[in-house]
Amino acid sequence: MSRPADASGPPDTARRRLRRWSLLLAISLLVGIGLILIFLLVQATNNRLLYERYYARLFVVNVVVAAVLALVIIWGIYRLWLRLKRGKFGSHLLIKLAAIFGLVGVLPGLLIYVVSYQFVSRSIESWFDVKVEGALESGLTLARASLETQARDFGNQLRLASASLEEVPDALVAVPLDQLRSQLGATDVNLWSGAGRLIAGAGQSRFQIAPDRPSAQMLRQLRAQGVATQLEGVDEEGGVAGKDASPPRIRALVPVRARSIGLTGEPRLLQAVQPLPTALVSHALAVQEANREYQERALGRDGLRRMYIGTLTLALFLSVFGAVLLAAVLGKQLATPLLMLADGMRQVAAGDLRPKVVLRGRDELVGLTRSFADMTQQLADARASVNSSMRAVEAARAGLQTILDNLTAGVIVLDHAGVIQSSNPGATRILRAPMAASSGRSLAALPGLEAFADEVQAQFAAFEGERSEHGLDHWQKSFELYGHAAGGMPSDAVSLVARGAALPDGQRLLVFDDISEIVSAQRAQAWGEVARRLAHEIKNPLTPIQLSAERLEHKLADRLQGADRALLAKSVHTIVEQVDAMQRLVNEFRDYARLPTAELRRIDINSLVAEVLHLYGGGGDDGRHAADAPVRFEADEQCPPILGDAQQLRQVIHNLVQNALDASEGVAPAAAADAGVLVRTQWQEPVQRVRLSVIDHGHGFPEAILKRAFEPYVTTKAKGTGLGLAMVKKIAEEHGARVDLSNRVVDGRIVGAQVSLSFEPAKAVA
Known part of the structure; x- marks a missing residue:
C-alpha cells in the first residue's frame, strides 16, 4: 500500500512538513491578529472615548501586522523567483496561481476601497446639514415643551383636587389624601402646614422618617403663580440627568384654603409627585443624545473622516496582504500534488518503483497522487512478479540445464x-x-x-x-x-x-x-545362444573322431613302415590334439552359456585373493606377497566381508590375473618395482564399496577394444577365445558389482591396463 504523507520516514520530509506547518501557523496567527485589530478599530469608531484613548495604539499595531504580512509576501515572492531562476518544475504554475489569487483578492479590494473612500468622504459631509441640525434643535425644544406641558397639567389637576380638602380637618385628612393619590396617579401626596410640618401623607413617603419638604424655589413660585411645578430627574435640556439621580418625575405644590369655622386658619400646602411617562422620557433622551453626538461630531468631522479612511485603508492592506498570502499558500497546496507527481514520474522513469508519498485529503489532485502511488505500487508488484517469474524461469532453466548436463x-x-x-x-x-x-x-x-x-x-x-x-x-x-x-x-x-x-x-x-552396451548385451545373449548350440552340435562328434583316429593308428601302425608309419602317427597326433582344442573350446562355450546362479555367502575378499594368487606364487597363507613374485598383492586390512560365490569369484580372479600376465609378457617395465601384475584390495569409505583391482604393465587396450572388451569373442590375443572378460562381466553382474576397464596413462603414454570390480560390503549379522 502507499504511505500517507505524515507517515513518511525520511528526515527531509519531516523537516519540510514541520516548516510548512510552522509557516501556516504563523500566517494564521498574523491574519487572526489583524482581523481582531480591525474589529477593535470598527468598535472604536462607535465610541469616541474609546477611539480617542486607544485609536493610536490600535493603528500602530495594525500597521505592524500589515508590515509583517508584507514582509512575508515579499519573502514568498523571493522564493518563487528563486524557484523560477533554478528552473524547478511547478514554478510557473505557482506564479500563475499566486497572480490569479492575488488579482482576485486585490482588484475587488481596490475597487471597493475607492468606492468606500468616496462614499465615506461624501457621507460624512452629508451628515452635517443645516436641516438636520434644525431638526435636532426642534426635536429637543419639542421634548422640553412636552415635559413642561406635562408638569403644568399635573399642577392644574392638583389645584383642582385640593378643593376637596378645604373643609377636611387635619385629623381626618389621611383617607382623602390616599383617594386623591389614586385619582391623580401620583406616587406620593403629602399635606404640609405653612410652618413646614407634615400633617398627613399617602404613598411611599409616609414610610420615610423625613419626607422631602417643599423647596424654597417652589414656595417662591407658589406665591408668584399660585401653582408650583418642578421636573426632577431631568436636566436643563429636558433629558434624564443620570443613573444616580432620582427617576424622572413631576413635583407639584398648591395651597389648600380653609373655610370651616372650627379651623385655626393656618394655611396648608398640598404636595404631589407623579412619575413621567416612560415613552416621553425615552424620546426626549434619544433626541438629547442625538443632538449631543451631532454637535460633537460636527466639531470633529475632519478627525472622523481620517479615522474612517484610516480604518478602511488598514482593512484594505490586511485583506490584500492576506489574499496574496492565501494565494501563495493555496497555490502551493495546488502545486504540491503536481510536483509530487512530476517527481514520482521522474523516479518511475529512472526505474525507482519504491512506495510514493501520498497526501491526505479528498480533492481530485490528492486522489491523483493516491492513484499514481497505487499505480506505482502495482508496477512494483508487477515487476516483482516478473522478477520472481524470471527467477523461476532462470531456476527452471538452470534446473533443466543441470538435468541436460547430467x-x-x-x-x-x-x-x-x-x-x-x-x-x-x-x-x-x-x-x-x-x-x-x-x-x-x-x-x-x-x-x-x-x-x-x-x-x-x-x-x-x-x-x-x-x-x-x-x-x-x-x-x-x-x-x-x-x-x-x-x-x-x-x-x-x-x-x-x-x-x-x-x-x-x-x-x-x-x-x-x-546403445552400444545394449547392443553388446544383445550380442552377448546371442553369442550365449550360439555357444549353447555349438556346444551341443560339436561336442557329440568330437569323441568318435578322436576314437576313430586312435583306432586307425592302432590298426595301421603295425602294417606301415618308415615314413608312412611316421606320417600316420603325426596325423593321428594332430587329429587328437585338435580334437582336444575343440573340446576345450566347447567346454568354454558351455561354461559361458550355462553359468550357474551365484550362491552368495559372506567372504573375506583378502583371503580369497591370497588363496588364488598362491597358485601364481604371489602370496602365502597370510596374504603377504613375495618381493620377486610375478604377481604382487596389496591387501587393505580394513576391507569388510562381501557377499559372493567363492567358486565364481576364483574364476574371475584367475581370468583377470591370467589376462594381466599375458598382457605384461614381453614388456620391459619402467622400473623393477613395476614388474609383474599387481592385485590390490581397497576399502572406499566415502562410497562404502570394496574395490578389487588387477593392474598390468602391458600395452593396454586399443580404443576400439575398450568399448567392446566385455563382449564375447572380442580379444587382442592370437590364441584367445575372447570369453574371459565376458565371463568376468557376467559374474560381476550376478554379484551386483560394477566392473571398469581402462588404460593407465602416464605423461600421455599408455603404461598398462587396469580392471576393477566394486562390491557392496555384507551387512552385519544381528
Missing part, C-alpha cells in the same frame, strides 16, 4: 539449416566431438559426423512433410557411427538411437543415446 543421453538443438544452437555434455561424450565449442556451426561441419548430419537432416525433412498429414510429433531411428574415434576402423562403431521433434521458431530438437 543426462547420459545427448541433446542438441538445431535450426532449420542444421546449425547447432546448444548442446549438453552428453552429446559431447557420445559423439566425441567438441559440441559446446561448436555452437553456431553446422553439425555437418564436424569431423566424422558428416553422414550422421545428412541423415538427421533427411529425417527432419521427411518428418516435417509427414507431420501435418499423419499427425506425427517425433521421429526415431537408429544410427551407426564409424571412424570418428579410431581412424575409421569398422570395429570402432557407436550405435545410436536418435529421436527428433520440432520446436518453436523453426528450431529442431535432436535427442540420442549410445
Whole structure:
C-alpha cells in the first residue's frame, strides 16, 4: 500500500512538513491578529472615548501586522523567483496561481476601497446639514415643551383636587389624601402646614422618617403663580440627568384654603409627585443624545473622516496582504500534488518503483497522487512478479540445464539449416566431438559426423512433410557411427538411437543415446545362444573322431613302415590334439552359456585373493606377497566381508590375473618395482564399496577394444577365445558389482591396463 504523507520516514520530509506547518501557523496567527485589530478599530469608531484613548495604539499595531504580512509576501515572492531562476518544475504554475489569487483578492479590494473612500468622504459631509441640525434643535425644544406641558397639567389637576380638602380637618385628612393619590396617579401626596410640618401623607413617603419638604424655589413660585411645578430627574435640556439621580418625575405644590369655622386658619400646602411617562422620557433622551453626538461630531468631522479612511485603508492592506498570502499558500497546496507527481514520474522513469508519498485529503489532485502511488505500487508488484517469474524461469532453466548436463543421453538443438544452437555434455561424450565449442556451426561441419548430419537432416525433412498429414510429433531411428574415434576402423562403431521433434521458431530438437552396451548385451545373449548350440552340435562328434583316429593308428601302425608309419602317427597326433582344442573350446562355450546362479555367502575378499594368487606364487597363507613374485598383492586390512560365490569369484580372479600376465609378457617395465601384475584390495569409505583391482604393465587396450572388451569373442590375443572378460562381466553382474576397464596413462603414454570390480560390503549379522 502507499504511505500517507505524515507517515513518511525520511528526515527531509519531516523537516519540510514541520516548516510548512510552522509557516501556516504563523500566517494564521498574523491574519487572526489583524482581523481582531480591525474589529477593535470598527468598535472604536462607535465610541469616541474609546477611539480617542486607544485609536493610536490600535493603528500602530495594525500597521505592524500589515508590515509583517508584507514582509512575508515579499519573502514568498523571493522564493518563487528563486524557484523560477533554478528552473524547478511547478514554478510557473505557482506564479500563475499566486497572480490569479492575488488579482482576485486585490482588484475587488481596490475597487471597493475607492468606492468606500468616496462614499465615506461624501457621507460624512452629508451628515452635517443645516436641516438636520434644525431638526435636532426642534426635536429637543419639542421634548422640553412636552415635559413642561406635562408638569403644568399635573399642577392644574392638583389645584383642582385640593378643593376637596378645604373643609377636611387635619385629623381626618389621611383617607382623602390616599383617594386623591389614586385619582391623580401620583406616587406620593403629602399635606404640609405653612410652618413646614407634615400633617398627613399617602404613598411611599409616609414610610420615610423625613419626607422631602417643599423647596424654597417652589414656595417662591407658589406665591408668584399660585401653582408650583418642578421636573426632577431631568436636566436643563429636558433629558434624564443620570443613573444616580432620582427617576424622572413631576413635583407639584398648591395651597389648600380653609373655610370651616372650627379651623385655626393656618394655611396648608398640598404636595404631589407623579412619575413621567416612560415613552416621553425615552424620546426626549434619544433626541438629547442625538443632538449631543451631532454637535460633537460636527466639531470633529475632519478627525472622523481620517479615522474612517484610516480604518478602511488598514482593512484594505490586511485583506490584500492576506489574499496574496492565501494565494501563495493555496497555490502551493495546488502545486504540491503536481510536483509530487512530476517527481514520482521522474523516479518511475529512472526505474525507482519504491512506495510514493501520498497526501491526505479528498480533492481530485490528492486522489491523483493516491492513484499514481497505487499505480506505482502495482508496477512494483508487477515487476516483482516478473522478477520472481524470471527467477523461476532462470531456476527452471538452470534446473533443466543441470538435468541436460547430467543426462547420459545427448541433446542438441538445431535450426532449420542444421546449425547447432546448444548442446549438453552428453552429446559431447557420445559423439566425441567438441559440441559446446561448436555452437553456431553446422553439425555437418564436424569431423566424422558428416553422414550422421545428412541423415538427421533427411529425417527432419521427411518428418516435417509427414507431420501435418499423419499427425506425427517425433521421429526415431537408429544410427551407426564409424571412424570418428579410431581412424575409421569398422570395429570402432557407436550405435545410436536418435529421436527428433520440432520446436518453436523453426528450431529442431535432436535427442540420442549410445546403445552400444545394449547392443553388446544383445550380442552377448546371442553369442550365449550360439555357444549353447555349438556346444551341443560339436561336442557329440568330437569323441568318435578322436576314437576313430586312435583306432586307425592302432590298426595301421603295425602294417606301415618308415615314413608312412611316421606320417600316420603325426596325423593321428594332430587329429587328437585338435580334437582336444575343440573340446576345450566347447567346454568354454558351455561354461559361458550355462553359468550357474551365484550362491552368495559372506567372504573375506583378502583371503580369497591370497588363496588364488598362491597358485601364481604371489602370496602365502597370510596374504603377504613375495618381493620377486610375478604377481604382487596389496591387501587393505580394513576391507569388510562381501557377499559372493567363492567358486565364481576364483574364476574371475584367475581370468583377470591370467589376462594381466599375458598382457605384461614381453614388456620391459619402467622400473623393477613395476614388474609383474599387481592385485590390490581397497576399502572406499566415502562410497562404502570394496574395490578389487588387477593392474598390468602391458600395452593396454586399443580404443576400439575398450568399448567392446566385455563382449564375447572380442580379444587382442592370437590364441584367445575372447570369453574371459565376458565371463568376468557376467559374474560381476550376478554379484551386483560394477566392473571398469581402462588404460593407465602416464605423461600421455599408455603404461598398462587396469580392471576393477566394486562390491557392496555384507551387512552385519544381528
